[in-house]
Amino acid sequence: ENSMIKEYKPRYNVLLKDDKSYPWICVTRELYPRVFLTRQRTRDGSKFFGPYTDTASARAVLELIRELYPIRMCRVPVTPDTLARGKGRLCLEYHLRRCRGCCKGMVSAEEYGGYIERIRQILRGETGELMAYLRGEMERLASELRFEEAQELKQKYLLVERYNAKSTIVSQTLDQIDVFGIDDDGSNDVYINYMHVRRGAVARSLTLQYKRRLDEEVPQLLGYAMDEVRSRFGLTFDEVVAQQRPDADFPGVTFTVPQRGDKAKLLDVSARNARQCRIDALKHLEKLDPEKRAERTLERMKADFRLRELPRHVECFDNSNIQGTNPVASCVVFRNAKPSKKDYRHFCIKTVEGPDDFASMKEVLTRRYTRMLAEAPDDLPQLVVVDGGKGQLSAAVEAFDEIGIRGKVALVGIAKRLEEIYFPGDSVPLYIDKNSESLRVVQHLRDEAHRFGITHHRDRRSKGQIVSELSKIKGIGPATEQELLKKFRSVKRIAEATTDALAEVVGPAKARLVRAHFTQKTIHSAPDS
Numbered sequence: 058e059n060s061m062i063k064e065y066k067p068r069y070n071v072l073l074k075d076d077k078s079y080p081w082i083c084v085t086r087e088l089y090p091r092v093f094l095t096r097q098r099t100r101d102g103s104k105f106f107g108p109y110t111d112t113a114s115a116r117a118v119l120e121l122i123r124e125l126y127p128i129r130m131c132r133v134p135v136t137p138d139t140l141a142r143g144k145g146r147l148c149l150e151y152h153l154r155r156c157r158g159c160c161k162g163m164v165s166a167e168e169y170g171g172y173i174e175r176i177r178q179i180l181r182g183e184t185g186e187l188m189a190y191l192r193g194e195m196e197r198l199a200s201e202l203r204f205e206e207a208q209e210l211k212q213k214y215l216l217v218e219r220y221n222a223k224s225t226i227v228s229q230t231l232d233q234i235d236v237f238g239i240d241d242d243g244s245n246d247v248y249i250n251y252m253h254v255r256r257g258a259v260a261r262s263l264t265l266q267y268k269r270r271l272d273e274e275v276p277q278l279l280g281y282a283m284d285e286v287r288s289r290f291g292l293t294f295d296e297v298v299a300q301q302r303p304d305a306d307f308p309g310v311t312f313t314v315p316q317r318g319d320k321a322k323l324l325d326v327s328a329r330n331a332r333q334c335r336i337d338a339l340k341h342l343e344k345l346d347p348e349k350r351a352e353r354t355l356e357r358m359k360a361d362f363r364l365r366e367l368p369r370h371v372e373c374f375d376n377s378n379i380q381g382t383n384p385v386a387s388c389v390v391f392r393n394a395k396p397s398k399k400d401y402r403h404f405c406i407k408t409v410e411g412p413d414d415f416a417s418m419k420e421v422l423t424r425r426y427t428r429m430l431a432e433a434p435d436d437l438p439q440l441v442v443v444d445g446g447k448g449q450l451s452a453a454v455e456a457f458d459e460i461g462i463r464g465k466v467a468l469v470g471i472a473k474r475l476e477e478i479y480f481p482g483d484s485v486p487l488y489i490d491k492n493s494e495s496l497r498v499v500q501h502l503r504d505e506a507h508r509f510g511i512t513h514h515r516d517r518r519s520k521g522q523i524v525s526e527l528s529k530i531k532g533i534g535p536a537t538e539q540e541l542l543k544k545f546r547s548v549k550r551i552a553e554a555t556t557d558a559l560a561e562v563v564g565p566a567k568a569r570l571v572r573a574h575f576t577q578k579t580i581h582s583a584p585d586s
Contacts, residue, residue: 090169092128233295234298246338351393371440385403
């Protein structure tokens, strides 16, 4: 299909209409062969390795080869005739020590051929023999006291070792096998991952996406995937490991559906690769369409918190006080899993004396939802979260019972220590997966309610301290206090202001009263000499 689309260029097959194909690494058939990346396969006797589904991987292999061996890069023809006539010219690569001067015959074809053979071993994945050769040469040079040359070989040995480390060894017993892992969640999209394992290492991996048409089942799609992989890479299968057999015939191919052992582990890795590809595709779609991510989060919350409907409107409550002083509470609102700051509210506790978080929680919930039932009964949230454990949740249940909304609005509590989720009537908390989107939303709710409440509590304490200091001045009333604060912004600036500056705001008489108060306070607070 790929080849025909490129040849006939049909109007609507746009995905494969370009002139690109998968890259190969080519080793030319010349006296001094070149090694380079190409997308075109020619029939001139050159050897092609690949194809590589990831161009970056192919370039990384080329970079390793060029660091190991000074191979020829130029396209100038090098033949026995050109060498005999001295037509070649040394290029910059030679002076950078990245070429042995093939153009001038400064390295023999036999020695250069040894480089090429070891490069072919790397490209075939046969690095064991190469590493053994490098280690043997390194030890020989060291025994001859040629330490600088031995050090150069050691650097090459370490390069190959690092290259091997990046190639995941999945089995020490399996030699050559093809694995097809399938991820099917029942939707229209089915992801099939292909892994080619050679000498126990993953040599190639590719994930294909298929859209289900009509009544297509997984065995039929698996047959499509095998055909596509075979045609793309020019492969022949000997043994295929998959979760089920395809419905197409593949003569000479052995199919295995393993239940345990190394093959089952390989199949699990391949299926997880397919699953990860689905997740990555969903994340990409969510970046383009954030509403899809919100819908998925709401669906997850609905399942985790046992809700009857999607929690598009969620509210969270938190109390703040210091030993019962200036008790306040905060209410934050999330709509479609995002903060709706225009709906945030804070409350000053009116009926509770002392540090009683349970009674404060009950008062706030009663005030909030009594008013909401009277003014906007259709805007009740689908979920209410209280910051605290069983005690705060019990107080919230009492408030809901008295108001008459228990059963209409879901209610949970979140304890801070272990992020435990408590439900009314359940003695054992629910522990949600730490990576769950549901838990992240609830944590965000809780942290936002705490931040909003602490900010309001701090403002109340600051305001109380300011008012109490200015109210000590006889002859200065609330209106004058507000004028001074509006002008000077803080008590400290009022205390530092001159009488003339104060008089411009409140007049000479009141300015003298304010100035006298702070002067007297400074004298009394000064240490004895």
